[in-house]
Amino acid sequence: MSPDSLADRLARVRERIANACTRAHRDPATVKLLAVTKVFGPEAILDAYALGLREFGENYVQEMERKASAVADLKDARFHLIGHLQSNKTKKAVQLFSSIDSIDSAKLANRLDSEGKPTDAMIEVKLSHEESKSGADPAGLPAIVAALRSSQHLKLTGLMTVPPWSEDAELSRPYFAHLRALAAEHGIAELSMGMSNDMEVAIEEGATWVRVGTALFGRRKKP
Numbered sequence: 001m002s003p004d005s006l007a008d009r010l011a012r013v014r015e016r017i018a019n020a021c022t023r024a025h026r027d028p029a030t031v032k033l034l035a036v037t038k039v040f041g042p043e044a045i046l047d048a049y050a051l052g053l054r055e056f057g058e059n060y061v062q063e064m065e066r067k068a069s070a071v072a073d074l075k076d077a078r079f080h081l082i083g084h085l086q087s088n089k090t091k092k093a094v095q096l097f098s099s100i101d102s103i104d105s106a107k108l109a110n111r112l113d114s115e116g117k118p119t120d121a122m123i124e125v126k127l128s129h130e131e132s133k134s135g136a137d138p139a140g141l142p143a144i145v146a147a148l149r150s151s152q153h154l155k156l157t158g159l160m161t162v163p164p165w166s167e168d169a170e171l172s173r174p175y176f177a178h179l180r181a182l183a184a185e186h187g188i189a190e191l192s193m194g195m196s197n198d199m200e201v202a203i204e205e206g207a208t209w210v211r212v213g214t215a216l217f218g219r220r221k222k223p
């Protein structure tokens with residue numbers, strides 16, 4: 001087996017999660033791994049599935065649509081949309097994804113609900129001031145929480161955030177702590193935070209989902 005096989009990378013990621021859990025006095029079973037397969041072909045999903053992974057993150061509805069037939073036989077695989085969702089793609093989104101983790105407005109929540117399909121839902125909160133990032137302003141959170149809790153078909157499970165990228169994972173900590181505080185305020189259980197570079201800090205701050213792409217699948221080609 002080559003030292004850079006997916007199996008080896010997965011083992012290293014699991015070890016990082018386990019070590020962070022030890023430091024944080026947490027049970028590793030409380031941290032779920034979302035394998036982020038954006039940009040890679042469907043074989044990345046098939047390979048990861050063969051190694052036991054069942055939860056996958058994709059950023060684009062159209063990209064998932066292209067991969068869907070190749071992964072249709074993976075019956076217990078669940079796909080999460082973690083990229084911004086345009087309101088004209090809600091029908092396709094609920095067909096392709098078990099969980100929409102990037103809801104950023106009450107309007108989008110209502111539109112997704114009107115598609116009539118039981119779907120898990122997370123709210124993406126933008127805690128930085130970067131122009132390029134999507135996500136709801138924290139001030140808008142109560143309205144989105146209310147929309148999801150009064151919806152017929154959506155189940156609010158968690159909050160997600162993406163802090164500004166930095167070499168220094170410690171710089172993510174205040175963003176993760178802020179998300180945890182917001183979730184506690186609203187009685188929301190799941191926290192999707194932490195990526196390849198900062199998953200340990202996220203776990204120390206209470207992440208229940210880490211979204212990992214590069215550390216599992218290698219560098220993505222620049223689009």
Ligand SMILES: *Cc1c(COP(=O)(O)O)cnc(C)c1O
Nearest residue numbers: 036082195196211212213214215
């Ligand atoms: C790409 C992406 C990830 C994975 O990032 P890596 O640094 O490759 O682990 C996680 N979350 C979101 C929202 C992403 O877009």
